[in-house]
């Protein structure tokens with residue numbers, strides 16, 4: 001049985017990964033400092049509370065188990081916060097990952113799958129965005145992720161550490177069985193905010209900009225179901241068994257939906273109108289962000305199952321109606 005360490009396994013995407021791996025018969029250990037994650041979300045495998053910035057806690061987890069691979073979700077990931085407090089981002093995302101990679105090399109752990117992001121591309125020069133698009137991030141969050149990808153290429157060349165960086169577009173939805181879901185504080189993602197505004201009448205949904213060059217004037221994003229993201233990580237683990245080097249793959253549906261389309265979809269599912277207010281555009285929000293995920297399809301043989309935005313919203317709604325954390 002394969003032993004996999006999940007850094008950030010108490011978070012939104014990480015907890016879904018823990019579930020998938022446990023169900024697929026892997027021996028899973030979650031390592032998390034609970035800064036944004038939830039202990040209740042880790043219902044499978046072993047639990048280890050620790051911080052990537054505390055090398056003693058990292059050493060302890062690596063001593064306890066001989067891991068075959070690491071999946072690394074742990075990061076700070078609020079774009080706005082990264083602009084006003086970049087030091088937190090360089091420390092947690094870059095120094096934290098450096099500490100992790102050092103422990104992997106020291107303990108002979110051969111492979112890592114890393115959560116990267118569409119934010120590494122910056123303002124798109126063409127759409128859909130292919131991996132060959134220049135990486136010119138426009139905020140510190142994106143720059144920390146790009147820095148880690150660079151570090152991973154150097155560690156592959158020098159220490160033969162194998163890696164896959166998965167550049168997610170907009171993760172969305174929840175476990176179709178309803179046992180775990182998305183719960184960020186503060187919540188900056190559209191679908192949970194749309195659904196919360198339906199459940200908490202005092203919350204009014206805010207839309208930033210309706211004058212973008214898109215069909216209805218609102219921003220267009222590529223929403224990918226969290227279960228599809230997790231499938232890609234499982235395939236990436238297999239890929240790294242067979243391939244040396246450092247690789248990057250986009251993960252998206254390849255189809256964009258505008259903010260208003262998401263709102264209309266949620267209204268249909270919930271059967272209630274959604275009230276929102278319009279605010280001016282936020283700096284740094286591109287009009288359209290859509291992935292070209294052909295590379296993940298052909299190399300990893302990844303096939304996203306949730307191609308209909310309504311199905312994605314439906315699973316999120318199932319969770320938000322009855323969240324357990």
Ligand SMILES: NC(=O)c1ccc[n+]([C@@H]2O[C@H](COP(=O)([O-])OP(=O)(O)OC[C@H]3O[C@@H](n4cnc5c(N)ncnc54)[C@H](O)[C@@H]3O)[C@@H](O)[C@H]2O)c1
Pocket residue numbers: 007008009010011012013014031032033034035036037038050051052053072073074075076077092096115116117118167168169170171172184
């Ligand atoms: N959610 C998205 O749409 C999205 C899109 C692109 C990329 N990503 C990336 O995917 C990853 C997971 O995102 P998420 O939405 O699940 O985030 P999340 O905040 O829900 O999960 C991150 C987890 O990492 C833990 N963590 C953070 N710093 C840590 C540290 N120093 N030591 C130990 N644990 C630490 C947190 O407690 C949390 O459980 C992140 O790296 C994020 O940047 C997410």
